[in-house]
Amino acid sequence: MIELPLANSFHEEFLNNFTNDVIPSLGSDNERFCCWYRFHPKHKNIRNTDLAVQINEEALNNSFTQNIEQCLGNVLKKIILRFGEKMAADGIALDLLPRTRGRQPQHSDYKAPWQIIYQWLWEIDFPRQGWKLAEETATYAMEELQMIDLKSQDRDLCLNGVKNPVTIYKGEEYALQVDFPQTGHLLLINQGVSGTRYCLCPSLGYSVDTQVMPEKKLHIPGIKALASSLQYTDIGNEYFLAILTDHPVQLSWVNPNYKPGDIVVTEERLREIFQQVGRQWNARVFSKKFEVVESG
Numbered sequence: 001m002i003e004l005p006l007a008n009s010f011h012e013e014f015l016n017n018f019t020n021d022v023i024p025s026l027g028s029d030n031e032r033f034c035c036w037y038r039f040h041p042k043h044k045n046i047r048n049t050d051l052a053v054q055i056n057e058e059a060l061n062n063s064f065t066q067n068i069e070q071c072l073g074n075v076l077k078k079i080i081l082r083f084g085e086k087m088a089a090d091g092i093a094l095d096l097l098p099r100t101r102g103r104q105p106q107h108s109d110y111k112a113p114w115q116i117i118y119q120w121l122w123e124i125d126f127p128r129q130g131w132k133l134a135e136e137t138a139t140y141a142m143e144e145l146q147m148i149d150l151k152s153q154d155r156d157l158c159l160n161g162v163k164n165p166v167t168i169y170k171g172e173e174y175a176l177q178v179d180f181p182q183t184g185h186l187l188l189i190n191q192g193v194s195g196t197r198y199c200l201c202p203s204l205g206y207s208v209d210t211q212v213m214p215e216k217k218l219h220i221p222g223i224k225a226l227a228s229s230l231q232y233t234d235i236g237n238e239y240f241l242a243i244l245t246d247h248p249v250q251l252s253w254v255n256p257n258y259k260p261g262d263i264v265v266t267e268e269r270l271r272e273i274f275q276q277v278g279r280q281w282n283a284r285v286f287s288k289k290f291e292v293v294e295s296g
Helices: 010-022 029-038 048-058 068-089 113-137 267-278
Strands: 145-149 167-169 173-178 184-191 197-201 218-220 236-245 284-293
Touching: 010 029, 010 068, 010 113, 029 048, 029 068, 048 068, 068 113, 113 236, 113 267, 113 284, 145 284, 173 184, 184 267, 197 218, 197 267
Parallel strands: 167 284
Antiparallel strands: 145 173, 173 218, 184 197, 184 236, 236 284
């Protein structure tokens, strides 16, 4: 048994879990790596024959001797056996998945069986698990996310020396300083004490600027934002989830037709967020909690 690659992102953590559910560790190495490689987003546009070469060279040390189409067919049968009921409940027509070997697509919008499953996996199932998976795999952002007290601090001041970087005071006005050593675009969700989630970036009210660079600190709310500060009135933990992507995440409600204060993340919006994030497989996830306490 050859171990699957270590997960380098929460996308790969999801994919590893999926592969292990479909083909347990004692199953065929050929099928396990066929599943992992075929459904990895970075291989989406690679032909099966080229994928077989890649599996041979990168994972199985030239021991992949099975016909790729036959191997993939076995994998698809096991996916349907394991997740068929779930896929059917999500509206996937399982009768469209089997096809005769060698059959040619008849329409420009034709999807091979594995492509139908791929779309279900990343457009439906991953978004459904996205928040929980992001929480579980996020890197703790001790230095990268800092609260600035707007009454006593300048927004450009780095607070590495602050005495208690995880405590904020009830009723005080703050800005969140975002300072990552890597380049990317920020998506920031704040889950409040009540459990309600708010999308602060991108946001018409708090920050439409999503660009993060090592030499550029981003502040939430931005200096030019409609909101002037972050202010908390409930005692307890405020949780921040930061996702860095290579390209900006385009959200349907962040446009001039919506009110600037419309930042609540409903379950439908949460699915949209992780559908968008799911298309950027090397997204990086960070988190931090701040405890709101009584002042003075």
